[in-house]
Amino acid sequence: MTALSRLKASDIREHPGIDFVEKIRADYPTEKEIDVVFSRKMHRRNGPPFQQIKLERLVDGAKRLIEERLGYEVDITEAKWLSGGASKMHVVFILNWRGPEGEASESTKLVLRTEPAASITESSRIREFEVLKAVEGVIPAPTPYWIDEDAEYLPYPSMIYDFCKGVAKPSVDADKVTGLGQNYGPELRKKLAPQFVDLLARLHTIDPSRLDLMEHFDVPVVGSNEAVIKQVNYVRRMWEEDRLEEEPIMEITYKWLIKHAPPIDHVSLVHGDYRNGNFLFNENSGDIVSWLDWEGSVLGDRHRDLTYATMDTFAHLSEDGQGLLASGMMFKDDLFCAYAKASGLTVDPVRLAYYNIYNRYVLLGLIMGSSARSSYGARTHQDVMTNYLTALGYPNLSELCDYLEEMIR
Amino acid sequence: MIQTFDTQLEVSLRAMRDVVAPALNDAESHVLEQFGLVLATLEFMRHRLPYARSLHRLELTHLLSLSEGVRSLVADDQPALAADLGQIEATARTDLARPEIEIEDYLVVGRKLRELIGELIRLSNGKSYEKELDQLTLRNQKEFLPLQRAWFMPLGLDSRPDELPSIEEIFADN
Numbered sequence: 001m002t003a004l005s006r007l008k009a010s011d012i013r014e015h016p017g018i019d020f021v022e023k024i025r026a027d028y029p030t031e032k033e034i035d036v037v038f039s040r041k042m043h044r045r046n047g048p049p050f051q052q053i054k055l056e057r058l059v060d061g062a063k064r065l066i067e068e069r070l071g072y073e074v075d076i077t078e079a080k081w082l083s084g085g086a087s088k089m090h091v092v093f094i095l096n097w098r099g100p101e102g103e104a105s106e107s108t109k110l111v112l113r114t115e116p117a118a119s120i121t122e123s124s125r126i127r128e129f130e131v132l133k134a135v136e137g138v139i140p141a142p143t144p145y146w147i148d149e150d151a152e153y154l155p156y157p158s159m160i161y162d163f164c165k166g167v168a169k170p171s172v173d174a175d176k177v178t179g180l181g182q183n184y185g186p187e188l189r190k191k192l193a194p195q196f197v198d199l200l201a202r203l204h205t206i207d208p209s210r211l212d213l214m215e216h217f218d219v220p221v222v223g224s225n226e227a228v229i230k231q232v233n234y235v236r237r238m239w240e241e242d243r244l245e246e247e248p249i250m251e252i253t254y255k256w257l258i259k260h261a262p263p264i265d266h267v268s269l270v271h272g273d274y275r276n277g278n279f280l281f282n283e284n285s286g287d288i289v290s291w292l293d294w295e296g297s298v299l300g301d302r303h304r305d306l307t308y309a310t311m312d313t314f315a316h317l318s319e320d321g322q323g324l325l326a327s328g329m330m331f332k333d334d335l336f337c338a339y340a341k342a343s344g345l346t347v348d349p350v351r352l353a354y355y356n357i358y359n360r361y362v363l364l365g366l367i368m369g370s371s372a373r374s375s376y377g378a379r380t381h382q383d384v385m386t387n388y389l390t391a392l393g394y395p396n397l398s399e400l401c402d403y404l405e406e407m408i409r
Numbered sequence: 410m411i412q413t414f415d416t417q418l419e420v421s422l423r424a425m426r427d428v429v430a431p432a433l434n435d436a437e438s439h440v441l442e443q444f445g446l447v448l449a450t451l452e453f454m455r456h457r458l459p460y461a462r463s464l465h466r467l468e469l470t471h472l473l474s475l476s477e478g479v480r481s482l483v484a485d486d487q488p489a490l491a492a493d494l495g496q497i498e499a500t501a502r503t504d505l506a507r508p509e510i511e512i513e514d515y516l517v518v519g520r521k522l523r524e525l526i527g528e529l530i531r532l533s534n535g536k537s538y539e540k541e542l543d544q545l546t547l548r549n550q551k552e553f554l555p556l557q558r559a560w561f562m563p564l565g566l567d568s569r570p571d572e573l574p575s576i577e578e579i580f581a582d583n
Binding site (some may be wrong): 002003004006007010081083084104178180181183244245247248249250252255305311313315316324380383384387390391392394395397398401405408 | 420424437438439441442443444449450475493510511512513514516519520521523524526527530533540543544546547550551554557558560561564566567568569
């Protein structure tokens with residue numbers, strides 16, 4: 001037996017038994033739908049590694065799904081893979097059909113979003129579908145059309161939404177991976193930054209009646225921290241299921257997050273991945289035309305998005321060297337002030353401190369846990385990307401240590 | 410004659426940069442993106458392979474030091490687990506003294522230490538020594554982070570690379 005074989009054999013998470021999975025489920029209760037998704041992931045882990053899915057297979061599945069939902073035959077043309085994102089697979093195609101009203105024949109450009117066998121963010125397509133429905137007309141985002149929640153037509157759960165025209169990266173600084181540290185340049189920044197803040201404010205103050213559409217989300221109770229604890233457990237469960245090795249700082253962080261979980265003071269629709277690189281814009285007008293990647297959305301505390309958008313990982317130094325521009329938009333404090341003005345909601349320093357730690361815990365769970373695991377097990381179409389992203393782990397761990405040291409004096 | 414890994418990687422990288430890359434000009438963007446990441450990963454390996462053994466030995470030595478500190482703090486409250494930790498430490502010391510051992514063996518024993526240290530931190534919840542244990546662990550882990558960050562520096566994802574030493578400086582004496 002080689003040393004490498006010994007190392008692999010010592011990894012109990014690569015082929016988890018039922019007892020192992022059930023113990024983690026019992027120890028770290030999460031939202032109901034999260035439990036479904038994570039349990040499915042662990043079940044799949046004992047299956048075969050990811051095999052590249054042929055484009056034709058996805059087109060065929062999408063066609064059958066749409067025909068079943070519409071009740072008549074359609075035609076799909078010009079299908080091709082879309083780049084972008086480290087997590088899900090995307091195919092763009094033209095649907096020739098009778099249109100939304102079923103009357104005139106028309107051609108519509110759509111996107112099929114589907115999952116690989118595992119991914120950096122294990123998430124629920126039905127939740128993503130529901131949140132896109134909820135924000136329709138409030139935030140520019142893809143319009144959802146159909147969903148194959150149980151992978152009846154496609155190899156994995158998938159959804160179809162409309163294609164949004166726009167770019168994620170400006171032509172001047174287009175080599176950044178998934179928008180990390182994306183610099184839009186001073187001219188574009190002037191136009192994008194106010195929209196970045198206003199849309200976040202609009203999202204967090206969305207009409208509560210729209211949240212009724214989100215049946216697969218647990219709804220937090222104002223004054224209680226139960227929902228926050230479930231969101232901490234979401235990360236803990238991911239870490240327990242996916243990590244290649246323990247990092248003792250993660251255990252300290254978990255204890256601290258549970259002990260200090262603040263009660264929810266206002267239920268917001270939280271995007272969960274609100275940052276540069278996750279929206280499309282028109283490079284000429286500077287208008288944000290679509291917000292993407294809603295798979296991490298939750299109902300919860302607005303400070304989660306505020307601290308996420310202002311993490312160093314997504315920032316870059318301003319041209320005059322005065323400081324880091326949060327998400328390539330504005331200085332952190334300026335962003336908080338503009339947000340408070342636009343939303344009418346307070347920005348609470350205590351909650352900011354809490355979610356600064358929480359978001360680093362999330363990122364480390366995703367990067368040093370799920371991302372490392374998915375590339376190790378050859379489970380995605382983007383293993384080279386998920387492996388590359390693990391390099392983000394230690395800079396984030398370093399920031400987390402600084403925050404924790406402040407708190408544990 | 411057996412070519413070094415450095416040569417194997419160098420010739421592959423040169424072929425990909427000089428021959429394959431220009432032929433991919435019209436490829437779809439997801440193909441170009443993955444190609445760029447393959448190049449970056451292989452370049453990274455080429456830089457780091459000469460230092461891999463030193464890194465893993467240093468990391469295990471560092472974990473041993475943390476483990477000894479943790480063990481002395483929890484010994485009275487968790488005698489059985491402290492004894493287990495002591496046994497893993499003994500294996501780690503033996504491994505570090507064996508010249509023929511593989512890098513992955515350092516990882517096997519290091520991961521055992523990590524798991525048990527994590528478990529002891531979990532069990533310290535509410536105990537009188539909890540804060541001291543958390544602080545000790547934070548202090549120790551933080552001390553090693555500049556090296557871990559420096560290791561990944563060539564991949565360009567650290568927002569503060571200027572504050573890090575170079576790997577060449579870190580391992581100058583090894």
